[in-house]
Amino acid sequence: MTFIVTGSNGFIGYNTCRRLVELGERVVGVDDLSSGLAEDSVPGVQYHVHNVVDADWMIRLLREVRPTAVIHLAALPRVSFSVEQPMLSTDANLVGAISVMNAILKAELIDRTRLVFASSSSVYGEGVALPTSETHPCKPESPYGLAKLQAEGWADMFHRLYGLDVVSLRYFNIFGPVGRFGGAYSTVVPAWFHHLFGNPSYKPYLEGDGSQSRDFCFIDDVVCANVAAATRKRGFAAEALNIGRGSAHTLLEVKTAIEQVVGKELALERRPSRIGDVPHTLADISAARTELGFKPGSDFQAELASTADWHRRTFAAA
Numbered sequence: 001m002t003f004i005v006t007g008s009n010g011f012i013g014y015n016t017c018r019r020l021v022e023l024g025e026r027v028v029g030v031d032d033l034s035s036g037l038a039e040d041s042v043p044g045v046q047y048h049v050h051n052v053v054d055a056d057w058m059i060r061l062l063r064e065v066r067p068t069a070v071i072h073l074a075a076l077p078r079v080s081f082s083v084e085q086p087m088l089s090t091d092a093n094l095v096g097a098i099s100v101m102n103a104i105l106k107a108e109l110i111d112r113t114r115l116v117f118a119s120s121s122s123v124y125g126e127g128v129a130l131p132t133s134e135t136h137p138c139k140p141e142s143p144y145g146l147a148k149l150q151a152e153g154w155a156d157m158f159h160r161l162y163g164l165d166v167v168s169l170r171y172f173n174i175f176g177p178v179g180r181f182g183g184a185y186s187t188v189v190p191a192w193f194h195h196l197f198g199n200p201s202y203k204p205y206l207e208g209d210g211s212q213s214r215d216f217c218f219i220d221d222v223v224c225a226n227v228a229a230a231t232r233k234r235g236f237a238a239e240a241l242n243i244g245r246g247s248a249h250t251l252l253e254v255k256t257a258i259e260q261v262v263g264k265e266l267a268l269e270r271r272p273s274r275i276g277d278v279p280h281t282l283a284d285i286s287a288a289r290t291e292l293g294f295k296p297g298s299d300f301q302a303e304l305a306s307t308a309d310w311h312r313r314t315f316a317a318a
Contacts, residue, residue, distance in 0.1 A: 002026040003230060004065055006052050006100065007073035008045065009036030011179045012118070012171075012222060016071060017042040019223045028065050030074065040178065052096045055103065062107035069114040069230040072100045079122060082144035083275055093147035094154075101158045101166070110162050115155070116229045119168040119240060121215070121281050123149040130248075131284040134170070134240050141278060152240055159238035167229050167236035172244030172283050176219030176303065177310035188251055189216070189258075189304070193311040196262055204266060208273040210252035213280045215244040218303040221296040228292040244283030245296045254304075261305045 007013040008029025032051040082089035122145030158164040181194035195204040288294035
């Protein structure tokens, strides 16, 4: 099979490309390197440095490659950035998604090519019932969350109008190896490891009182979901599926777990809560279990240890 992975040099893209190559698949990567790194290229992947918002170029690429599926990961997935730069964020997160859907249509691949769209738990917004199922009303609190929800609406429209085989995966908080500090999916985990292993002068901080909780999902589990969604024999009808662990940890619990893993205290500067942020996330992943055979790991401490080891080795080699 042949796959196009957009955002191929980002955190999720790199790990997804690597897994597909390990499976012996043909992989074509697309990344404009606005946040992904050229060094995060997987041997065996055919890369294109380009922005998916370029609709005409995307059509030409789809006509040339004729992929089995497009795994659309290219995005600017930062809530704070979207609040500061709503136009730039929406262009990347909504217009880019529509460009990919349009390319599948205009390249006359509707009956051949599936779209796996990287959505986000940000579509739900604040004050949701926990655990949150896909049927819960969506009221996003940021331009980023709104753009992802609107892209899901476009996916549904393309399915109903043209028969596009598409599924939206609503990622919760993702962490793991190659999740770099300052990257698109930079959360407290890479930021705190950056201080511990990369730059001790960087002052780690905690926004709010630390009681806010997150459903932290390990990158390997996200990659498994991506591959399962891209390769499932039965098609999709614009479904949305939560991709998370199905359990949550407070930020203070994460701090304690990291200190236990590295054997070192993590002194955090306290800052006000972030605008557009939500206090708690917890995914109901029963639909993903049914539709994708999704089985996330349960050893959070071991996953943090693996992530710490990657940061330790990466900074030691720098």
